[in-house]
Amino acid sequence: MSSPSATSHLPPATRWAELVRARGLRATRDVLRVLLLLEASSAPGSHESIMQALQTDGSGQPVDRVTLYRVLDRLMQAGLLTRIQDSGRTAHFTLAQSAPSGFFECEQCHSLTALPDDPQLPALLEQLNARLQQKGLHSTDITLSVHGLCHDCEEDSHKP
Numbered sequence: 001m002s003s004p005s006a007t008s009h010l011p012p013a014t015r016w017a018e019l020v021r022a023r024g025l026r027a028t029r030d031v032l033r034v035l036l037l038l039e040a041s042s043a044p045g046s047h048e049s050i051m052q053a054l055q056t057d058g059s060g061q062p063v064d065r066v067t068l069y070r071v072l073d074r075l076m077q078a079g080l081l082t083r084i085q086d087s088g089r090t091a092h093f094t095l096a097q098s099a100p101s102g103f104f105e106c107e108q109c110h111s112l113t114a115l116p117d118d119p120q121l122p123a124l125l126e127q128l129n130a131r132l133q134q135k136g137l138h139s140t141d142i143t144l145s146v147h148g149l150c151h152d153c154e155e156d157s158h159k160p
Protein backbone atom coordinates (compact mmCIF):
# COMPACT_ATOMS: atom_id res chain seq x y z
CA MET A 1 0.00 0.00 0.00
CA SER A 2 2.85 2.40 0.64
CA SER A 3 5.16 1.74 -2.29
CA PRO A 4 7.02 4.88 -3.45
CA SER A 5 5.08 5.07 -6.69
CA ALA A 6 1.77 5.13 -4.82
CA THR A 7 2.68 8.40 -3.11
CA SER A 8 3.10 10.26 -6.39
CA HIS A 9 -0.67 10.24 -6.89
CA LEU A 10 -1.32 12.11 -3.66
CA PRO A 11 -1.95 15.86 -3.56
CA PRO A 12 1.41 17.68 -3.23
CA ALA A 13 0.77 18.88 0.33
CA THR A 14 -0.10 15.35 1.51
CA ARG A 15 2.92 13.90 -0.28
CA TRP A 16 5.24 16.45 1.37
CA ALA A 17 3.62 15.91 4.76
CA GLU A 18 4.40 12.19 4.54
CA LEU A 19 7.96 12.83 3.41
CA VAL A 20 8.54 15.38 6.17
CA ARG A 21 7.21 12.99 8.84
CA ALA A 22 9.31 10.17 7.44
CA ARG A 23 12.36 12.40 8.12
CA GLY A 24 11.27 12.88 11.70
CA LEU A 25 9.98 16.42 11.37
CA ARG A 26 6.58 17.87 12.18
CA ALA A 27 4.64 18.75 9.05
CA THR A 28 3.60 22.21 10.20
CA ARG A 29 1.70 24.59 7.95
CA ASP A 30 4.80 26.74 7.40
CA VAL A 31 7.01 23.75 6.60
CA LEU A 32 4.58 22.61 3.91
CA ARG A 33 4.18 26.12 2.49
CA VAL A 34 7.94 26.48 2.05
CA LEU A 35 8.24 23.09 0.33
CA LEU A 36 5.31 23.77 -2.01
CA LEU A 37 6.68 27.18 -2.85
CA LEU A 38 10.15 25.87 -3.71
CA GLU A 39 8.64 23.02 -5.70
CA ALA A 40 6.71 25.53 -7.81
CA SER A 41 9.60 27.92 -8.38
CA SER A 42 12.17 27.41 -11.08
CA ALA A 43 15.06 29.14 -9.33
CA PRO A 44 16.49 28.77 -5.82
CA GLY A 45 15.07 31.31 -3.36
CA SER A 46 16.89 33.45 -0.85
CA HIS A 47 15.48 33.91 2.65
CA GLU A 48 14.26 37.33 1.54
CA SER A 49 12.55 36.18 -1.65
CA ILE A 50 10.92 33.16 0.06
CA MET A 51 9.65 35.52 2.75
CA GLN A 52 8.11 37.78 0.12
CA ALA A 53 6.61 34.93 -1.87
CA LEU A 54 4.98 33.49 1.25
CA GLN A 55 3.31 36.82 1.93
CA THR A 56 1.58 36.64 -1.42
CA ASP A 57 0.87 32.91 -1.73
CA GLY A 58 -2.81 33.51 -1.11
CA SER A 59 -3.04 31.79 2.25
CA GLY A 60 -3.23 35.17 3.98
CA GLN A 61 -0.91 33.87 6.67
CA PRO A 62 2.23 35.90 7.22
CA VAL A 63 5.38 34.05 8.28
CA ASP A 64 7.75 35.80 10.59
CA ARG A 65 11.43 36.04 9.84
CA VAL A 66 12.60 33.87 12.72
CA THR A 67 10.10 31.11 11.99
CA LEU A 68 11.23 31.00 8.39
CA TYR A 69 14.90 30.71 9.45
CA ARG A 70 13.96 27.80 11.71
CA VAL A 71 11.90 26.08 9.04
CA LEU A 72 14.69 26.38 6.45
CA ASP A 73 17.20 25.13 9.00
CA ARG A 74 15.13 22.09 9.92
CA LEU A 75 14.49 21.20 6.30
CA MET A 76 18.22 21.49 5.59
CA GLN A 77 19.09 19.19 8.48
CA ALA A 78 16.49 16.69 7.30
CA GLY A 79 18.18 16.69 3.90
CA LEU A 80 15.12 18.02 2.07
CA LEU A 81 16.69 21.33 1.10
CA THR A 82 20.04 22.22 -0.39
CA ARG A 83 21.69 25.52 0.42
CA ILE A 84 23.77 27.34 -2.17
CA GLN A 85 25.78 30.38 -1.22
CA ASP A 86 26.37 32.99 -3.89
CA SER A 87 29.59 35.00 -4.11
CA GLY A 88 27.91 37.79 -2.13
CA ARG A 89 27.50 35.23 0.67
CA THR A 90 23.72 35.20 0.43
CA ALA A 91 22.21 31.76 0.95
CA HIS A 92 19.72 30.44 -1.59
CA PHE A 93 17.56 27.39 -0.98
CA THR A 94 16.30 24.75 -3.36
CA LEU A 95 14.73 21.31 -2.99
CA ALA A 96 17.46 18.70 -2.50
CA GLN A 97 15.66 16.28 -4.83
CA SER A 98 15.84 18.69 -7.76
CA ALA A 99 19.15 20.39 -7.05
CA PRO A 100 20.97 20.68 -10.38
CA SER A 101 24.69 20.06 -10.78
CA GLY A 102 25.38 23.74 -11.03
CA PHE A 103 24.23 27.33 -11.27
CA PHE A 104 24.75 30.43 -13.32
CA GLU A 105 25.23 33.39 -11.02
CA CYS A 106 24.73 36.96 -12.15
CA GLU A 107 27.65 39.05 -10.95
CA GLN A 108 25.49 42.11 -10.66
CA CYS A 109 22.20 41.08 -9.03
CA HIS A 110 23.40 37.69 -7.69
CA SER A 111 20.36 35.85 -9.01
CA LEU A 112 20.92 32.11 -9.50
CA THR A 113 19.71 30.08 -12.46
CA ALA A 114 20.07 26.31 -12.65
CA LEU A 115 22.46 25.19 -15.38
CA PRO A 116 20.69 23.54 -18.30
CA ASP A 117 20.71 19.76 -18.28
CA ASP A 118 23.54 18.41 -20.36
CA PRO A 119 23.65 14.65 -20.94
CA GLN A 120 27.45 14.73 -20.82
CA LEU A 121 27.71 16.57 -17.54
CA PRO A 122 27.27 13.61 -15.14
CA ALA A 123 30.01 11.65 -16.93
CA LEU A 124 32.27 14.70 -16.83
CA LEU A 125 31.73 15.16 -13.12
CA GLU A 126 32.45 11.45 -12.57
CA GLN A 127 35.73 11.90 -14.41
CA LEU A 128 36.60 14.94 -12.35
CA ASN A 129 35.81 13.00 -9.21
CA ALA A 130 38.07 10.14 -10.30
CA ARG A 131 40.94 12.59 -10.87
CA LEU A 132 40.41 14.11 -7.45
CA GLN A 133 40.49 10.65 -5.87
CA GLN A 134 43.80 9.96 -7.58
CA LYS A 135 45.09 12.97 -5.69
CA GLY A 136 43.67 11.55 -2.48
CA LEU A 137 40.85 14.08 -2.35
CA HIS A 138 37.38 12.72 -1.67
CA SER A 139 34.57 15.01 -2.65
CA THR A 140 31.19 14.91 -0.97
CA ASP A 141 29.49 17.33 -3.30
CA ILE A 142 30.28 19.04 -6.59
CA THR A 143 28.43 22.15 -7.64
CA LEU A 144 29.50 24.03 -10.72
CA SER A 145 29.31 27.76 -10.61
CA VAL A 146 29.26 29.82 -13.79
CA HIS A 147 29.46 33.60 -13.50
CA GLY A 148 28.29 36.32 -15.85
CA LEU A 149 25.44 38.74 -16.45
CA CYS A 150 21.79 37.66 -16.44
CA HIS A 151 19.38 38.81 -19.17
CA ASP A 152 18.06 41.76 -17.18
CA CYS A 153 21.46 43.08 -16.17
CA GLU A 154 22.85 42.49 -19.65
CA GLU A 155 20.06 44.64 -21.10
CA ASP A 156 20.57 47.32 -18.47
CA SER A 157 24.25 47.52 -19.35
CA HIS A 158 23.30 48.45 -22.94
CA LYS A 159 21.00 51.28 -21.95
CA PRO A 160 22.44 54.76 -22.40
Ligand SMILES: [Zn+2]
Binds near residue numbers: 109149
Ligand atom coordinates in the same frame (compact mmCIF):
# COMPACT_ATOMS: atom_id res chain seq x y z
ZN1 LIG B 1 21.51 40.16 -12.99
